[in-house]
Structure formats: structure tokens, C-alpha cells
Amino acid sequence: MSLVERHPLRWWGLAVTVLAVLVDMVDNQIVTVALPAIQRRLGAGEAALQWISAGYALGFALTLITGGRLGDRYGRKRLFLVGMTVFILASTGAGLAPGAGILIAARVVQGIGSGLMVPQVLSFIHAEFAEDERPKAMMYYSIAFPVGGIGGPLVGGLLTQANLFDTGWRAVFLVNVPFGVLAVVGALLAVPDRPGTSGRRLDLAGLALLTAGLFAIFYPLVQGREQGWPWWLVALVIAAVPLLALFAAQQRAAARRGGEPLIAPGLLRRRGLLTAQAVTFCTNTAVGVFFVLTLHLQLGLAYSPLATALAFVPAAAGIVVGNVVAMRLAPRYGGTFTAAGTVVMLAGLALIAVLVVRLGGGLSPTALLGPTLVWGLGVGGVLNSLFAISMSQVGPEQAGSASGVVNTTVQLGTAAGIALLGTVFFSRTGAGFAAAAVTAMAVAIGVLVLALLLTAALPRPRRGARFEPRSTARGEHGRRPSSRP
Known part of the structure; x- marks a missing residue:
């Protein structure tokens, strides 16, 4: 019996699971523009602002690999529902939080819920769709990332500034609840219930x-x-x-x-994969510069949340374009393409720093459009090329483990960037927000220079060849992890 005959609702199942990923992606991007409002209303300290942003990434990183294993053991649908329920409850707790401590805890739990839920979506696509259907299913899945990347900051700015029903910043968390409930109900109706297959201990x-x-x-x-x-x-x-x-x-x-260890030891012996993770960690650490730039624009220059969000839209659009370019060129040029993308990131960040210094209090959102677009082009190209290089270093039997490692590295780099660059920023605010932002950007540039040096050790395909995932005789393909630039 064919997959179509057995699972007539699988496309509806894909729709609701992709909705869940979109909600998660928006939530990942929505918070930063609301941080100054959270600080004012809750009296949150500077370290608390860092935890509110980084706590989510840490919770996600620590449960991502385990979430995939739990899905294998207890069933994808069950773990998807558990993860989404945890995410909904945590979003409610964040939206109703009376203080910064409760909000930080809720953000960590949100990340844990996402770490349990997101791996099940990729497993669902891999298991429930025929080989000729998977490219189309993956296309729909991939749409969630640019839409969330662009829509997250805009939704956050609109909700914070609109102050609907006097909810203010709380709306950026409470908006998750109705969409999350819709995803849960849809999954109950449309996602096939498969028993777990792995009996190994966690x-x-x-x-x-x-x-x-x-x-x-x-x-x-x-x-x-x-x-x-x-x-x-x-x-x-x-x-x-x-x-x-x-x-x-x-x-x-x-x-x-x-x-079954969290990280298969064989992966740690692959130098190309390890080098790619080092570069991934550095580039995602540098992306944390937008945490401090957001604070500078709102606290230092009195930008509204919406104006701040609009200033970052070109960066999100650039990431989308950079991803598309990388999909075509990264398999052909490997580490050379990654190095070029890192140079583009450096150029974009340097331009932003120059504008902050030269224009001072006259820095407008329109002045940032070009530099943030350049930055986004570099980010999209670098992260996509690093994914291609990482997955080219393993066979299909290790693709699931490798994708978990890649995504965990992305999240840890994100958290490290917020922690490191946020600490640098807040240590310099006594000299003014502009000086603090430029100092943090200088540190980010240093991290990117380190990443650029490391790209020299990345694998490069032989002339005329392309990077492809290592395959077995059956030509199977591993699962593609979710990337969060």
C-alpha cells in the first residue's frame, strides 16, 4: 500500500507542523525589539536582559539532540505534542510574568519546548513522504525561516508599540498561544501516530x-x-x-x-566537521551584535520598537538572498565561498560601526538599510555554506547526529554572542550608548576575523567537483537541520 493511501492527511500534517516551526521562529526573533519595554516595565537589570534573550537559545540547544532521541523512542507525534504544549504553557507564563526572574525561567522552558518539538518535524517529513515528495515538503518547511526571520521583528515592534489591551510587551509572548493551540489541534487530527522504534536508553x-x-x-x-x-x-x-x-x-x-551518546564519538574525529562547527560558533557569536544594536537604537537614540524592527528588515531579507546564493555556489566552492561570505559580514558590520560613530544621534533607520542588507547577505551565505560543508563530511547513517550537532552549535553561538557582546556593551554604557555599541561591534569584528582565519582549514572540493553528502550504496539522505541565522 502506498504512502498516499495510508496517509491521506499527511500534507495537512505538514501544514500544522510547519505552522509550529513558524511560531517558534517568530518567537526566536520577536523578543529583542521588546527588551527596552521589558526593562522599563519590570525593572529588569542588564544581566536579566541578556538572560531573557540567551535563555531561550540555551534551553533549545540543550534539548535539541535529546528531543530527536525521545521522538525516536516514544514516537514523533507524542513528542511534538509534548514540546508544543510545553512551549504554549511557557509562552503563557512569559506573557504573565510578574518579574524578570519568572520571565527568564519561562524563556528557558520555551527553548526546551522548541528543542523537543522541532526535531520531530524533520523526522515526520523524512518518514511520511515518498522520496519524490520530500523536496516539495522541504520547500514548505524551509519557507518558515525567512518568513519568521522577517516577520518576527516586525510583529514584535508592532505588538509592543500598539499596546493592545494595555498588554504592551506581554503581547509578544501571548501571541504564541492561539497559534500554538491551533498547531496542537491540527497535529492531533492530521499527524500520523507512529510508535517509537529505538529501545536504547537516553x-x-x-x-x-x-x-x-x-x-x-x-x-x-x-x-x-x-x-x-x-x-x-x-x-x-x-x-x-x-x-x-x-x-x-x-x-x-x-x-x-x-x-547511544549525545554526540557520536566518530563525529569528533572528522576534522572538516569540527572546523565547520568552530566557524559556525564564531559567526553566530558575532550575530549577537544585533542584540546590542537594538539596545543602542532604542535606549540611546530613542527609536520606537517599530522603527527598530524596520531597520533590521533588510538584514533578514539579505539572509534569505544569501541562503539562495549559497545553495547554488557553496557546494561548488566550499570553504572559499564561506571565506567570501565572512568578508561580506565584516564589511557590513564595519559600515554599521562607521555610521554609529560618524552620525551619532543623527543615525536614522534609512541610513542603516544598506549596511544591514550587506550584513544579512553575508550571514545567509556563511551559515548555509557551513551547513553544506558539515553534512558533506558524514554519511547518511550519521546525518541525524551531525544535523543535531550543527543546530546545537548555532544555538550555543547565539547564546554566547548575547552573553559576551551584551557584557561588553553594558560595561561601556558609562561612556555613552554609542561608545558601548561600537566597542561591542569591535569585539564582534575580532570574532569574525578569527572565523575568517579558521575558514582556511575548511574542506574545499576538487576542481570541477561539488560538495555532496556522503552516501551509501542505497543513496539515502540524512535529515536537514533547522538553521537559525
């Missing part, structure tokens, strides 16, 4: 060690400046090294015992 020890190691890095990075770097925060940073070393050793031991 690597809870590995997850605990990784969480502890990352906490030991991110907590001091965000809180250290406000707390004056007491000895115990310094000790926590030092403790991150043995914790992460212990995680690596535990992963190798789990693999030797025949278990």
Missing part, C-alpha cells in the same frame, strides 16, 4: 555533564560584571574545563559500552 549522564559545563561558562559570563567577579564565579569558570573534559570522556565510554 544519555542522561551526558546531558547532565554538558548542562553543568555550559552553565559554568555562561552564568559567570553574564553575571560576573554585576556581581563584581567574586572568587566563586572565577572558580565556576575554571570548573567548566574538567566538566566538559569529563563529558567528552563519558561520551567515548558510552559508545564503547554500546550505548
Whole structure:
């Protein structure tokens, strides 16, 4: 019996799962323009603003790989519903939060819900659609990212500025609820219920060690400046090294015992994949510069939330165009294309920094249109090319694990950028918001220069060849992870 006969509602199932991804993508982009309003209404401190943005990315990163494993074990539909329900409840909690602490906790839980939900969508496409249908299904799935990237900041600016029913910034979280409920109801009706197939135990020890190691890095990075770097925060940073070393050793031991570690040790021996992740981490760290630029525009230049969002629309559009260009050229030129895209990112960021310095308080949204477009073109090209390079280094039997590693690196880089560049920005606000923003941009430029140097070690296809995922005799293809530029 064919897939069409067995699953007549699979296209409706795709529609509701893509809706869920779109809601998640919008939520990922919607918050930044609302941060100054959140600070005013809740009296949130500077570190709290960083946690509100970075907490989501950390929660997502820590559950992404585990979410895929849970879906394999307990069923994709069940985990999708659990993840979406967690996301809805957390969005409600964020929208009703009486203080910054509750809001931060809700943001982390939102990220956890997304980490449980998003992997199931790709698994659903891979399992429920015939090979000749998958390109069309993936096209619909991919649409969620540019739409969310462009629509997220605009929706956030509109909702914050409109102050519907006196909700103010709370609307940027509460808007998730009706669409999330619609996705849950649609999934109950249209997504096929498949039993889990994996009986292996989850690597809870590995997850605990990784969480502890990352906490030991991110907590001091965000809180250290406000707390004056007491000895115990310094000790926590030092403790991150043995914790992460212990995680690596535990992963190798789990693999030797025949278990299923979070990260397949074989992936860590692929130099091309590791180099691509290093560049991915650096570029996503640099993307955190838009966190501080948003604060400068609203707090330093008194931009409205909507004007701030409009200033960033060209960047989102550039990311879309950069992705399209990379899809055609990155498989042919590999690391050379990535290096060129990194140079474009550097040019865009340098132009923005020059405008902040030269125009000062006269910096207008229209002046930023060209530089942010250039920046977005570089970001889209670099991230898409890094995905192509990463997946070319593994075979289909490791594609799922590799895509989880790539997406986790993206989220960790995002969180690191907000933590690092936010700390630099807030440490310099005494000299003025413009000086603080330029200092943070200078650090971001330094990170991008490091990324550019690392691109020299990226794999490059032989002349006349193209990067393609390594295949088995059956020519199967791995799952494509969600990228969040």
C-alpha cells in the first residue's frame, strides 16, 4: 500500500507542523525589539536582559539532540505534542510574568519546548513522504525561516508599540498561544501516530555533564560584571574545563559500552566537521551584535520598537538572498565561498560601526538599510555554506547526529554572542550608548576575523567537483537541520 493511501492527511500534517516551526521562529526573533519595554516595565537589570534573550537559545540547544532521541523512542507525534504544549504553557507564563526572574525561567522552558518539538518535524517529513515528495515538503518547511526571520521583528515592534489591551510587551509572548493551540489541534487530527522504534536508553549522564559545563561558562559570563567577579564565579569558570573534559570522556565510554551518546564519538574525529562547527560558533557569536544594536537604537537614540524592527528588515531579507546564493555556489566552492561570505559580514558590520560613530544621534533607520542588507547577505551565505560543508563530511547513517550537532552549535553561538557582546556593551554604557555599541561591534569584528582565519582549514572540493553528502550504496539522505541565522 502506498504512502498516499495510508496517509491521506499527511500534507495537512505538514501544514500544522510547519505552522509550529513558524511560531517558534517568530518567537526566536520577536523578543529583542521588546527588551527596552521589558526593562522599563519590570525593572529588569542588564544581566536579566541578556538572560531573557540567551535563555531561550540555551534551553533549545540543550534539548535539541535529546528531543530527536525521545521522538525516536516514544514516537514523533507524542513528542511534538509534548514540546508544543510545553512551549504554549511557557509562552503563557512569559506573557504573565510578574518579574524578570519568572520571565527568564519561562524563556528557558520555551527553548526546551522548541528543542523537543522541532526535531520531530524533520523526522515526520523524512518518514511520511515518498522520496519524490520530500523536496516539495522541504520547500514548505524551509519557507518558515525567512518568513519568521522577517516577520518576527516586525510583529514584535508592532505588538509592543500598539499596546493592545494595555498588554504592551506581554503581547509578544501571548501571541504564541492561539497559534500554538491551533498547531496542537491540527497535529492531533492530521499527524500520523507512529510508535517509537529505538529501545536504547537516553544519555542522561551526558546531558547532565554538558548542562553543568555550559552553565559554568555562561552564568559567570553574564553575571560576573554585576556581581563584581567574586572568587566563586572565577572558580565556576575554571570548573567548566574538567566538566566538559569529563563529558567528552563519558561520551567515548558510552559508545564503547554500546550505548547511544549525545554526540557520536566518530563525529569528533572528522576534522572538516569540527572546523565547520568552530566557524559556525564564531559567526553566530558575532550575530549577537544585533542584540546590542537594538539596545543602542532604542535606549540611546530613542527609536520606537517599530522603527527598530524596520531597520533590521533588510538584514533578514539579505539572509534569505544569501541562503539562495549559497545553495547554488557553496557546494561548488566550499570553504572559499564561506571565506567570501565572512568578508561580506565584516564589511557590513564595519559600515554599521562607521555610521554609529560618524552620525551619532543623527543615525536614522534609512541610513542603516544598506549596511544591514550587506550584513544579512553575508550571514545567509556563511551559515548555509557551513551547513553544506558539515553534512558533506558524514554519511547518511550519521546525518541525524551531525544535523543535531550543527543546530546545537548555532544555538550555543547565539547564546554566547548575547552573553559576551551584551557584557561588553553594558560595561561601556558609562561612556555613552554609542561608545558601548561600537566597542561591542569591535569585539564582534575580532570574532569574525578569527572565523575568517579558521575558514582556511575548511574542506574545499576538487576542481570541477561539488560538495555532496556522503552516501551509501542505497543513496539515502540524512535529515536537514533547522538553521537559525
